[in-house]
Amino acid sequence: MKKKIGLLLVIVVALVLTFVPLGQTNTQSAQAADNSLEKIQKKGVLVMGTSPDYPPYEFQATVNGKSAIVGMDVYIGQQVAKDLGVKLKVKSMSFDSLLVALQTGKIDMIISGMNPTPARRKNVSFTKAYYQGGYDIVINKTDKNKYKNKDSFGGGTLGAQTGTTQYNAAKNQTKNTSVKGMTSQSDLILALQSHKIDGVAMEKPSAEAYVANNKQLAAIPAGFSMSSSATKSAIAFRKGSTSLVNKVNKTVDKIKKENLVKKEYLPKAGKYLKTNTVNTSMFHYWKAFLTGIEYTLIITVCSVFFGFIIGILLALARMAKGNIFKNLLRWISTAYVEFIRGTPMMVQVMFVYFGLGIFVNLPALTSGIIAISLNSGAYVAEYIRGGINSVNIGQTEAARSLGMSNGETMRYVVLPQALKNIWPSLGNEFITLIKDSSIVSIIGVTELIYQSNIVRSDTYRGVAPIVVIMVLYFILTFTASRILNHFERKMQHD
Ligand code: ARG
Numbered sequence: 001m002k003k004k005i006g007l008l009l010v011i012v013v014a015l016v017l018t019f020v021p022l023g024q025t026n027t028q029s030a031q032a033a034d035n036s037l038e039k040i041q042k043k044g045v046l047v048m049g050t051s052p053d054y055p056p057y058e059f060q061a062t063v064n065g066k067s068a069i070v071g072m073d074v075y076i077g078q079q080v081a082k083d084l085g086v087k088l089k090v091k092s093m094s095f096d097s098l099l100v101a102l103q104t105g106k107i108d109m110i111i112s113g114m115n116p117t118p119a120r121r122k123n124v125s126f127t128k129a130y131y132q133g134g135y136d137i138v139i140n141k142t143d144k145n146k147y148k149n150k151d152s153f154g155g156g157t158l159g160a161q162t163g164t165t166q167y168n169a170a171k172n173q174t175k176n177t178s179v180k181g182m183t184s185q186s187d188l189i190l191a192l193q194s195h196k197i198d199g200v201a202m203e204k205p206s207a208e209a210y211v212a213n214n215k216q217l218a219a220i221p222a223g224f225s226m227s228s229s230a231t232k233s234a235i236a237f238r239k240g241s242t243s244l245v246n247k248v249n250k251t252v253d254k255i256k257k258e259n260l261v262k263k264e265y266l267p268k269a270g271k272y273l274k275t276n277t278v279n280t281s282m283f284h285y286w287k288a289f290l291t292g293i294e295y296t297l298i299i300t301v302c303s304v305f306f307g308f309i310i311g312i313l314l315a316l317a318r319m320a321k322g323n324i325f326k327n328l329l330r331w332i333s334t335a336y337v338e339f340i341r342g343t344p345m346m347v348q349v350m351f352v353y354f355g356l357g358i359f360v361n362l363p364a365l366t367s368g369i370i371a372i373s374l375n376s377g378a379y380v381a382e383y384i385r386g387g388i389n390s391v392n393i394g395q396t397e398a399a400r401s402l403g404m405s406n407g408e409t410m411r412y413v414v415l416p417q418a419l420k421n422i423w424p425s426l427g428n429e430f431i432t433l434i435k436d437s438s439i440v441s442i443i444g445v446t447e448l449i450y451q452s453n454i455v456r457s458d459t460y461r462g463v464a465p466i467v468v469i470m471v472l473y474f475i476l477t478f479t480a481s482r483i484l485n486h487f488e489r490k491m492q493h494d
Helices: 002-032 038-041 073-084 094-101 163-172 183-194 203-212 243-256 260-275 282-319 325-340 345-358 364-389 395-402 406-443 448-459 463-493
Strands: 044-049 058-063 066-070 088-092 124-131 135-140 157-161 178-182 199-203 217-221 234-237
Touching: 038 044, 038 243, 044 066, 044 073, 044 094, 044 135, 044 183, 044 325, 058 260, 058 448, 066 260, 066 448, 073 088, 073 234, 073 243, 073 260, 073 448, 124 217, 124 243, 135 183, 135 203, 157 163, 157 183, 163 178, 163 199, 163 364, 178 183, 178 325, 183 217, 183 448, 199 203, 203 217, 203 260, 203 463, 217 260, 217 325, 234 243, 243 260, 243 448, 282 448, 345 406, 364 406, 395 406, 406 463, 448 463
Parallel strands: 044 088, 157 178, 157 199
Antiparallel strands: 058 066, 124 234, 135 199, 135 217
């Protein structure tokens, strides 16, 4: 036992030591030689990260029959890309993962109504501000006489998006008010409408957009006292990208000089706001849900496949003993299984996507499959080990006395029988993965949960998309378990 703990500690320390210093050198070298502008122009694409739950800044809308991200920030991004002579790619993620995504190179810039506060400036470089917002609180219209500003919510609950300036303001500048943070602005509005919270703090233009879209809502002034940088919006780049920031500042200057935000971008965004609620039937979104199913299945099938291979290797390694080399193998595999089972899959997914992202830039789908396969492998290994142990030792002895080698005995005699014994557990694992693969929605893989979030922010309907994916998940798992049962019965006949 002691040995195992020691080994675990060594592995953890080694992991920490490998990742921490590298993270630092990366930023230092970026500061020393700034070729940020050149790099983007060579690449030919500028990846913009944004959290599309903030109309009129950025939001989902149906454009030519397809769900797309629109809004003034997107139009600013398009102008920036145009002036740099590159293509724009818009990537959607939750507001609180934008800064990490920028620092780990998943995106090249953030335009997301983000305020250039001093705290953020420590980690990223901002352009000049392109817009000035100010703050409101959205409430239910029926409460209009009850609330005047942030000070009226004593005893009640104020909601705000996590990782935002308004969240901090709500926390620090209210008394006797509990503050509820959620990652998505659309969820907050939903919570407001179902009276889980009493108000949602957000930038004034966004408050006005939500109110314009929903007759049951009203907006009141927030009354936060904010530094001027906390009320403006600017574009963020990786720290030290001086040449890039300088160049983009020219675009910002032009946008301001020609008053493009008020004259062009906001009216254009406003057009989508009004058409936004036209078609809220869930059938209208069948394509989105279908894509969701497709990705959920891709992730599950790939992860089960690789997880199974990893599982067999781990199980064999775990059962090895004899010389030093074999013992080492056993220790490593034991430590691996313990470590994976002892940490949440969500953290593993983020680690593969953001952490390993420092070395290799893996797309979200690949990262998701890798993380879930690695995770599933640890569980499958345990099933397989149990299965192998469940095969009577007499089988091995008989095979060996027939002159089969160790490996052959495993391959032709033990593993096939073990597989039959653990088939139900493997089936369970498959069904669990169909459900648990939903975790990769946090890194932006377009599976079912992700699609339902898009439909929710597109339609402003909270519950219907949840019901739809619940039914879809059930159909998937139920079909899978029928199919697995069929094979189980067949195996029993052999
Ligand atoms: N202005 C706030 C901030 O910078 C919130 C911006 C939220 N943006 C969004 N796209 N949800 O912290």
